[in-house]
Amino acid sequence: MNDKHIIHVEDLHKWFGLLHVIRGVSFSVVPREVVVVIGRSGSGKSTLLRCLNFLESPSSGVISVAGHEVTTGPGLKPDGKKIIDLRLSTGMVFQEFNLFPHMTSIQNVIEGLITVKGVKKDAAIPIGEKYLDKVGLLEKRDVHPIRLSGGQKQRVAIARALAMEPQVMLFDEPTSALDPELIGEVLDVMKQLAYEGTTMMVVSHEMGFARDVSDRIIFFDEGLIVEDGPPEQIFNNPHDERTRLFLEPLRKAQHL
Amino acid sequence: MAVDTMRSFGPAGPDPDISMGQKLMELERRARLIHALQVAVVWVVLFMILGLALMLLNFDPRYVRDHFGFVLQGLWVTIQLALISITLATILALLGALGRLSTSPIAQGVSGFYISLFRGTPLLIQIYLIYLGLPQIGRQFQDLGMQQLGQLFTLNAFQSGVLALSLNYGAYMTEIFRAGIQSISYGQREAASAIGMNRMQIMRRVILPQAVRIIIPDIGNQFIAMQKDTALVSVMGIWELTFRANRLARQESKFMEMFVTAALLYWILTVVSSWLESRLERRLAEAYER
Numbered sequence: 001m002n003d004k005h006i007i008h009v010e011d012l013h014k015w016f017g018l019l020h021v022i023r024g025v026s027f028s029v030v031p032r033e034v035v036v037v038i039g040r041s042g043s044g045k046s047t048l049l050r051c052l053n054f055l056e057s058p059s060s061g062v063i064s065v066a067g068h069e070v071t072t073g074p075g076l077k078p079d080g081k082k083i084i085d086l087r088l089s090t091g092m093v094f095q096e097f098n099l100f101p102h103m104t105s106i107q108n109v110i111e112g113l114i115t116v117k118g119v120k121k122d123a124a125i126p127i128g129e130k131y132l133d134k135v136g137l138l139e140k141r142d143v144h145p146i147r148l149s150g151g152q153k154q155r156v157a158i159a160r161a162l163a164m165e166p167q168v169m170l171f172d173e174p175t176s177a178l179d180p181e182l183i184g185e186v187l188d189v190m191k192q193l194a195y196e197g198t199t200m201m202v203v204s205h206e207m208g209f210a211r212d213v214s215d216r217i218i219f220f221d222e223g224l225i226v227e228d229g230p231p232e233q234i235f236n237n238p239h240d241e242r243t244r245l246f247l248e249p250l251r252k253a254q255h256l
Numbered sequence: 257m258a259v260d261t262m263r264s265f266g267p268a269g270p271d272p273d274i275s276m277g278q279k280l281m282e283l284e285r286r287a288r289l290i291h292a293l294q295v296a297v298v299w300v301v302l303f304m305i306l307g308l309a310l311m312l313l314n315f316d317p318r319y320v321r322d323h324f325g326f327v328l329q330g331l332w333v334t335i336q337l338a339l340i341s342i343t344l345a346t347i348l349a350l351l352g353a354l355g356r357l358s359t360s361p362i363a364q365g366v367s368g369f370y371i372s373l374f375r376g377t378p379l380l381i382q383i384y385l386i387y388l389g390l391p392q393i394g395r396q397f398q399d400l401g402m403q404q405l406g407q408l409f410t411l412n413a414f415q416s417g418v419l420a421l422s423l424n425y426g427a428y429m430t431e432i433f434r435a436g437i438q439s440i441s442y443g444q445r446e447a448a449s450a451i452g453m454n455r456m457q458i459m460r461r462v463i464l465p466q467a468v469r470i471i472i473p474d475i476g477n478q479f480i481a482m483q484k485d486t487a488l489v490s491v492m493g494i495w496e497l498t499f500r501a502n503r504l505a506r507q508e509s510k511f512m513e514m515f516v517t518a519a520l521l522y523w524i525l526t527v528v529s530s531w532l533e534s535r536l537e538r539r540l541a542e543a544y545e546r
Contacts, residue, residue: 055446080454088452098447101544102465112451115461146544157447164451 005064006031006167006199007052012061014047014223021047022058023223029168032197036210036231039220040246045203048220049172052201053090054083065089066167088116091161095173097153099145105132105156106141109163117164131159135189151182155189162193169193171202207247207254211235219243310516319513323504327514330497331521337414337486337496341421342479348426353433354459367430374427380488382424387416387492417489425482432474436467469540476533480526487522497521 007029014022021044029035039045050056052063060073066089070082099108110128113119119127132138135155145153154174161169171190175183187209194200194213204210210217210231217234219227219242227234227243235251238244271277355367374382394409411419440463448458490499501518505511 053450055449084452084454087450090450092447092450094443094447094450096443098441098443100444100447100462100466102469111461112453115457116452144544160447160451 004030006033006066007201008062008064009052010062012048012051012063013059014044014051014056015059021223022051025061025223025225027218027225027228029199029201031167031199033216034194034198034200034214035202035216035218036214037201037203037218037220038205038207038210038246043220044223045220046172049170049201049203052168052170053087053092054078055092088164089166090168090170091164091166092170093154093157093161093172093174095176097145097150097157097177099148099153099157099160101145104142104144105137105148105159108145108156109160112160112164128159128163131163132156134162134192135159136185149182150178151185154178154186158186158189158193168199168201171200171204173203173205175204175206205250207235207250219246221246310512313512315516316510316513319508319510320517323514324517326504327497327500327517328521330495330500330518331525333494333496334483334486334522335525337417337421337489337494338479338483341418341425341486342475342482344418344422345425345429345478345482346475348422349429349433352426352430353437356430356434357437371427371430374424379420379424379485380491383416383420383488383491386411386420387413390416413489413492413494416492417486417494421482421485421489424485425478429475429478432471432478433467436471436474437463439470440466469544472533472537472540476530476537479533480529483525483529484522 005028007027009028010026012022012025013020025048037045037048047056051058052065054063054070057078058072060076062069062071063086064070065086068082068085068089070078070086072078100111103111106125106128109131110119110121110124113124113127114121129138129141132141135158137152137155137159140148140152140156145156148156158174174190175186178186183206187206190200190202190209191213202209202214212231214231217227217229217231218225219234219238219240221242227238227240229239233239234243235247238247352367352370355363356371358364391410394406396406397409398406437459444462444466445458448462453461486496487498490496490502493499497518501514505514
């Protein structure tokens with residue numbers, strides 16, 4: 001792989017039983033790049049993202065994030081230590097937030113620092129507060145997730161991922177479970193991260209965000225990258241008929 | 257960066273119709289109170305019928321009064337038995353559940369076998385086997401000159417009772433723990449994995465704290481059931497509640513007097529325990545209340 005790349009994926013395959021959901025995908029991401037992956041539901045785009053930190057074990061292929069490379073294939077048992085390294089280089093934000101309900105906001109944010117990185121609680125709390133402040137929720141520091149709105153939960157989840165100071169942030173449809181009026185606050189946080197130069201890979205249906213914030217859009221269909229290019233090109237001049245067919249109704253619906 | 261959220265809507269001043277809401281709440285409160293009173297009356301009536309039945313049995317309250325202290329002393333033994341056994345059973349159940357859910361074939365096999373064996377045989381027989389059977393094995397070791405090892409197999413009655421109750425209830429409670437652990441959504445596990453936690457850390461920090469809250473009522477239920485199954489250890493001559501009641505009952509053929517006394521003490525014990533359990537349950541629920 002090229003030293004410039006922070007994510008590098010080579011010939012990635014994923015099978016669910018006899019379902020071939022990712023069919024040999026290769027791509028790279030450079031530091032500070034914001035890549036949005038779009039595609040139909042069921043196209044495999046979420047699985048692709050989840051393979052990067054091994055929440056889904058790839059069936060075969062090479063995945064490398066921030067210099068940690070893991071090769072997988074039939075009969076090859078990936079090294080658990082390496083997978084942890086991959087996970088520590090990536091922060092992940094889920095569609096369903098997945099905050100720990102038995103912990104307050106601050107406890108959610110510092111849990112990884114304390115349990116995984118072995119940071120002392122006294123040292124972890126200021127870090128946690130810094131990231132809660134970053135997502136605008138320092139005032140909700142001692143509140144349990146059940147007392148937060150969906151948008152607030154997702155912002156705490158973003159803070160939780162950021163607190164581990166990963167080199168790459170992965171977003172798996174971060175606004176899909178939110179009421180429309182709460183989407184904006186989450187996208188605002190993500191935009192801010194993008195402007196600060198965070199390397200981001202985002203699976204999303206938010207075409208406005210994709211067009212305005214991303215450096216690159218990947219259109220994913222039937223387990224393959226159909227088109228990969230800057231947003232102007234993808235939106236205004238798609239090379240592939242499938243991309244155009246996918247975008248047309250969305251652009252109408254989202255007034256783009 | 258601060259993100260502005262949550263503007264509150266709704267009327268600014270007090271609602272002119274507020275008295276209507278208050279009236280409805282008052283009516284609802286009264287209906288609930290009346291219902292609770294009615295239930296209480298039913299309880300009182302049932303108590304009276306029970307008392308009447310006891311009187312018809314030619315119940316001798318003096319015998320109860322004279323020997324109440326003697327029976328009551330057994331209550332403490334019963335509580336000790338139950339407390340120690342439920343603690344050990346909980347530990348066994350946790351290990352059993354982790355075994356069942358583990359990927360290791362050995363752990364899965366061992367826990368599956370344990371559950372099957374101890375759920376598939378009567379507690380009373382398990383008590384006999386541990387109290388009377390194990391020493392037979394011990395004696396054979398002693399014949400071979402292994403005194404220390406042989407001693408290990410000879411348990412006194414109390415130890416045997418605790419061991420049998422723990423193993424038996426541990427097997428049942430394994431399934432409770434397993435169900436509790438599995439009820440935690442997969443997303444929790446994924447979120448914990450994503451921040452780099454290993455399996456042990458995920459279990460200890462994320463899954464178990466949530467699972468325990470869910471299964472506390474079930475553990476409480478098992479604890480209550482166990483308190484009464486401690487009566488079975490009286491067959492080994494442990495001076496607990498049932499043994500003491502039985503002994504005095506036989507002395508002067510005052511069966512009803514003594515067994516009703518013992519039964520009442522068990523009943524009070526379970527009422528107190530379930531009250532304590534519901535308090536614990538409420539405390540653990542605090543984080544989840546809006």
